[in-house]
Amino acid sequence: MKDAEMQIPTYDDMLAAHERIKPYIRRTPIRTSDYLNELTGAQLFFKCENFQEPGAFKVRGASNAVFGLSEEQAKLGVATHSSGNHASCLSYAAMRRGIPCNVVMPRTAPQAKKDTVARYGGRITECDPSTSSREATFAKVQAETGGDFVHPYNDPRVIAGQGTCAKEMIEQTDGLDIVVAPIGGGGMISGTCLTLSTLAPETQVIAAEPEQADDAYRSFKTGHIIADDAPKTIADGLLVPLKDLTWHFVSNHVTEIFTASEQEIIDAMKLTWKHLRIVMEPSCAVPLAVILKNPEIFAGRRVGVVVTGGNVDLDKLPWMQK
Known part of the structure; x- marks a missing residue:
């Protein structure tokens, strides 16, 4: 967005x-x-x-973003960076709508959260555990996928x-x-x-x-x-x-x-x-x-x-x- x-x-x-x-x-x-x-x-x-x-x-905000997209916007799916819960919830909402979801997660994120993302069909790209690495890695992923950026909170x-x-x-x-x-x-x-x-x-x-x-x-x-x-x-x-x-x-x-x-x-x-x-x-x-x-x-x-x-x-x- x-x-x-x-x-x-x-x-x-x-x-x-x-x-x-x-x-x-x-x-x-x-x-x-x-x-x-x-x-x-x-x-x-x-x-x-x-x-x-x-x-x-975070399923609340993620669902509002995903189901508020027009059909045209939704074609390329959604993308975000997250330490875990937003990634899981956005993946869940995207799965419910049937669109792709790409997420950047710190490599140190709890395995339980990575497993949840994967279970809902989210595609994970890992980054170093810092805000700067997270945002830089995400910029590359979004450029490659074109998905609608659903920020974890500043949206x-x-x-x-x-x-x-x-x-x-x-x-x-x-x-x-x-x-x-x-x-x-x-x-x-x-x-x-x-x-x-x-x-x-x-x-x-x-x-x-x-x-x-x-x-x-x-x-x-x-x-x-x-x-x-x-x-x-x-x-x-x-x-x-x-x-x-x-x-x-x-x-x-x-x-x-x-x-x-x-x-x-x-x-x-x-x-x-x-x-x-x-x-x-x-x-x-x-x-x-x-x-x-x-x-x-x-x-x-x-x-x-x-x-x-x-x-x-x-x-x-x-x-x-x-």
Whole structure:
């Protein structure tokens, strides 16, 4: 898609996206835990996007982009770069429409995510684990294939699609004081801001980020985008920097960004596996980690927590890596 950065999606775009993607996504459930409520002093409502068919929320934005293409545009398929979940979800949406999908993935991406892409028919080209390598490799792939570029997050179609998650959360919980979601490139957070700024403007949006990949936090504090090229964290879905379109939403609508250490993320991940009894990946544990770290912000509040994905390598769980 050309000039995506100039097109800020609207609330009506989100509503149109929800209608367009309904046949291809699941209205995922909300899970609660008395134990986690007691531990945090808050009422936590976990939106389980790990229950989507490809295992991640990104099927929303990917489906909106794929099924919004004209027949002429769709002939050459779609292409993207991704550390995993967007690649999986775009491959899934492309398979559902019957068009090709080419993806560039870091060679260090979890095997579980590569396997999911392949299962849905996506064609993988590997790159080095840095933003610069990812974008350079992708430029070559797109030049060769001509597919429509669906950026993992800096795309108005993707942001509008991700915004449908917050719409469902509000409907399923009868209102929330705060919504917390992980932040990497900012697609989910931007979609959340897009929806809540109109549907529930009184609801605060808080982003959660790993300390070892805290470029969004530093961007938020300094007032301009800071981009790290190759951060390292177990939260592999949060390695990419903000872009101009997502920065628009973050800088205008996010209340605060909190960070968590690697050990805090692992501890939160174990807690949710044990007490919610669901499979979730490290990136999804960052919100609970920051809630536990900053109890004074969340205690006594109704808090929505986006469980963004569940594509994890079960042979390489972080608490097994000694």
